[in-house]
Each structure stands twice: as structure tokens, then as C-alpha cells.
Amino acid sequence: xxxxxQSPRHEVTEMGQEVTLRCKPISGHDYLFWxxxxxxxxxxxxxxxxxxxxxxxxxxxxxxxxxxxxNASFSTLKIQPxxxxxxxxxxxxxxxxxxxxAFFGQGTRLTVV
Amino acid sequence: KNEVEQSPQNLTAQEGxxxxxxxxxxxxxxxxxxxxxxxxxxxxSLFMLSxxxxxxxxxxxxxNIQEKHSSLHITAxxxxxxxxxxxxxxxxxxxLVFGQGTRLTINP
Numbered sequence: 001x002x003x004x005x006q007s008p009r010h011e012v013t014e015m016g017q018e019v020t021l022r023c024k025p026i027s028g029h030d031y032l033f034w035x036x037x038x039x040x041x042x043x044x045x046x047x048x049x050x051x052x053x054x055x056x057x058x059x060x061x062x063x064x065x066x067x068x069x070x071n072a073s074f075s076t077l078k079i080q081p082x083x084x085x086x087x088x089x090x091x092x093x094x095x096x097x098x099x100x101x102a103f104f105g106q107g108t109r110l111t112v113v
Numbered sequence: 114k115n116e117v118e119q120s121p122q123n124l125t126a127q128e129g130x131x132x133x134x135x136x137x138x139x140x141x142x143x144x145x146x147x148x149x150x151x152x153x154x155x156x157x158s159l160f161m162l163s164x165x166x167x168x169x170x171x172x173x174x175x176x177n178i179q180e181k182h183s184s185l186h187i188t189a190x191x192x193x194x195x196x197x198x199x200x201x202x203x204x205x206x207x208x209l210v211f212g213q214g215t216r217l218t219i220n221p
């Protein structure tokens with residue numbers, strides 16, 4: 001398996017624009033996580049899904065953020081409208097219940113100017 | 114106060130030295146993870162443990178549940194071990210809460 005695949009790797013956008021980050025989990029994994037990493041706050045869980053259903057979205061900072069998982073092989077994290085303070089590295093990870101070790105994607109570095 | 118505290122924040126050592134990174138937590142957990150983040154940014158899971166000790170190559174992770182403390186040790190450190198090491202505690206079924214990380218630099 002190619003591992004968790006995220007796209008794009010880098011994104012630069014202007015304040016106010018919509019941003020969509022994409023993630024393809026490892027085939028067969030039933031948990032998918034979205035994390036955000038900043039210098040100030042480190043890694044934070046935004047939301048996670050189990051079998052495509054959102055389980056805990058308490059880490060989503062505000063209504064400008066939304067995440068979907070329409071099927072077992074694809075998830076999106078959308079920011080609309082984007083703001084400079086959203087600049088961070090966004091990681092997607094997946095795991096298989098029973099193993100619980102999470103496999104991380106390479107991350108998307110988002111810069112909002 | 115953060116639920117997960119790591120020390121030190123930064124550590125510089127010479128090649129061959131024995132390295133210890135500490136992690137303390139203040140909440141009930143189901144497991145504790147050690148992660149490695151290389152300068153390129155990718156994150157790799159090193160260990161997941163809920164009791165005792167685990168060893169993989171030159172890396173050893175220990176946990177004391179009663180004291181809410183874990184340590185990551187690196188024996189015979191090498192410059193390629195230079196990375197950020199992150200402790201994360203698992204609350205409930207799957208939710209991870211992360212420490213701020215320890216930046217390790219091993220000089221040749």
C-alpha cells in the first residue's frame with residue numbers, strides 16, 4: 001500500500017478564498033483523522049471519522065472548517081473563507097481498530113496570505 | 114496546563130550518547146504513543162504502549178501508569194536520529210492528545 005496520501009502538498013491562497021484539502025487513507029483502515037500542526041500549538045486533533053461517520057469534531061476551530069468522508073477511500077477538509085491564522089500543516093492519518101497505531105500522510109502545508 | 118508535558122524541549126548531543134526524552138501526563142489514558150517527525154515533516158509512529166517496556170532496535174520506550182510518566186531512550190545515538198520526538202496520549206478509543214515535542218539534534 002502507498003500509505004496515506006494527501007493532496008496538495010503545498011497550498012498558498014489569499015485570505016477569503018475557499019481551500020480544500022484531500023486525503024486518501026490506507027485501504028481497509030476504518031478510522032480517519034485530521035490534525036493541524038502549528039508552531040504555537042503543536043499537533044491538534046480537528047476531527048475523526050469511524051467507518052465514514054464523524055465521531056468527534058470538537059477540535060474543529062469554528063464553522064469555517066468542515067470535513068466530509070463520502071466513502072471509505074476519500075476525505076476532505078474544507079476551509080471557507082480562509083484566514084491567515086489558518087496557516088499551518090494539516091495532517092491526515094488513518095488506523096485500523098484493534099491495532100490503533102496511526103499512519104500519517106505527508107501533510108499539506110497551507111499558507112493563507 | 115497542558116495535559117501532556119515533554120522534557121526537554123530541545124536536546125543536543127554528540128553521536129554515540131545515550132538519549133532520554135521524558136513525557137508526563139495528567140489524564141487517564143488507554144495508551145501512549147511516541148512519534149518521530151523528521152525535518153521533511155513526515156510523522157512516523159515509533160511505539161504504542163499501555164504498560165511496561167517496548168524495544169525496537171536502538172529505541173526503547175517505557176511507561177509507568179501509576180506515575181503517569183513515559184520515557185523514550187535512544188542508545189548509541191546517530192545523526193540520523195535527529196528529529197522531533199512527540200509524545201501523545203490516547204484518551205478513550207482513538208483520540209490522541211499531543212505533547213509539544215522534543216527537538217533532538219545529534220552532532221557527528
